[in-house]
Amino acid sequence: MRRAWRRTSVRVLTLQAVALVLAFAVAGALASLSIRQISERAYRADVRGEVASLNDEWRHKGVGHLPFTVAKRSRLWHGFEYGLAGPGGAYLAGDARLAGLTRQGWTREAAATGLALAYTEPLPGGGWLTVGRDLSAEQRQMRDLAALLALCGAAGVAICLATAYLTTRWTWRRLDELSATAALVAAGRLDVRAPVQRAAAPDEIDDLSLALNAMLDRISRLVGQLRRVTTDVAHDMRRPMTRLRQKLERLARAAQATPLLAEEVRRLDAEFMEILHTFDALLQLAEIEGAAAPDALIDLTEVAGRVAEALRPDIEDSGRRLEARMERATVRGDTDLVAQALANLLENALRHTPAGARIELTVEENGGAPKLVVRDDGPGIAPDLRDLALAPLGRLEASRSTPGSGLGLAIASSVATWHGARLELADAGPGLQVSIAFPAARR
């Protein structure tokens, strides 16, 4: 329901329906007002005619005969009600209520047979004559009219909604397809394209699809180029780099006799390895970002355990402690990438904490939305520097002197994003807490 309400067309439609109902209500009110006016004019003419006829009667036969005439006409009822009062308002004939009227002019009075439009005039020698026109028929008509108008309004709204639904449903479906395409692209599929109904005579949605597809073509061409360039660079650079490294090794062997030189060559070799690592990490970052979305169900606990045990000897040999607390959890993803991200986080903790630090790795099942957390009690990262720490090659001043490519956290973050997960840096008070919160698994 709320999803439906978010659609623009549903809101527009609701507004239209409300406007339609209002229009019918106003039309009904105006119609009944004018009908009432017209019929009132007709009724007044009727009543005046009847009064004139009665006036003729008493002029001809005398006022004394009037009670008989009124009684007779009341009996032969043809839509009029009468009331006759003597001098001082005493009842003489006709309807008791109408006979009680003793002021000249028009009134609406409830007679015994129903509401009546009445005209009262004085009689010579005192007394009052009232003639009323029965209004119950008119009231019935007005009720019928109101019912008819309400029915028309309801039918109008129904027809309006039905046609709108039929026409917009098609549009919705096409827009849904567009959204689905965009979602697939966001998930890393650059090969999908939005459907186009009629490329020859495109409507506005087709125009949108065509524009989107043109954009996707361009993006995938650029990404393809980038990937080709990366691969080519990898091919072209890797070989001379490897050869250089082999030469360094040979040099190190040749320099064994001169310890100072040997030490220098070893340092060179170590620096060169750093370059190779950065290079590999950059390639890998590009690879992860271009990979298709995960679909396999993996055992997070097993992966975390494997990584923890792989790194434990190094962490312990360095005088730090590693504590692992794991609940059983599975996520949709890729074992290798999760292992790599976690290894990066643990290595980060190893590199940026003083000896004696405690590193804690936890896997929380968290009600189906598992969480990987690596916590240390080292110096941590100030809140305003956390974004920088996550950026590729973003190295903090404090860690410039320590080895590392500055890509470890970026790769972990990119792996998290690829899994639809969020990597967050927080204060472990003291220390750094890095958490990867996976989305709830689709079943």
Place this chain on the structure above:
Amino acid sequence: MLPLPSLPGPALLRVLIIEDDVEAAGHMAGDLAACGIATEIIHDGARALEPGQGDGPFDVLIVDRMLPGRDGLSLLKALRARGVETPALFLTAMGAVADRVAGLQGGGDDYVVKPIDAEELAARVQALARRRSRPGTPETTTLACADLELDRLQRKVRRGGQTIALLPLEYRLLEVLLLSRGQPVTRKMLLEQVWGFRFDPRTNIVETHISRLRAKLGEAGGAPLIHTIRGAGYVIQDA
């Protein structure tokens, strides 16, 4: 530093490289020749299916996945359907997880993403060839090297009759090395086979575990068995 040991026996390994990049194929052939491996090169996927090519007397096939004529995956599937059992190594730029899975399910015995070091390629080719020449290896119950003995049924390790207590990962590491006795096993191969890692951690996981394993094996006395081949990896051998 030890020279790269080649397979014992007079027979030279013969490898067929199916790779459309002429220069890359040439470099690869040169690298392998330096390790005592003879190579032939085909640049076209369709040609590899001709008689005497893909089904020829080769010890290992190195197959690129993106080939003109016929892509590497369908090429290997076709060869397997014909009963060609030659171990095959995919060497490709297609490094996505799905690509790897498809490659291994399509009949590949190993899947390596470019770029690859010469030593890495040679070690993997030799490992595949050995797996073929000694088909019983994975099921062998006792592995040995000099006076070191590994009982795969009881998961026990003895040296000179003395039992050595190993942690599960150390045991697995020794097992992988012994399965390739006399052959270099690279860091990457160890990371894959012992830890299941397809990435190279910055930390010296392999070195640390190897040195712990060496220390434990050394306690039982005798000459060191695990040797480092710089730039290539490790080898366990009686020398």
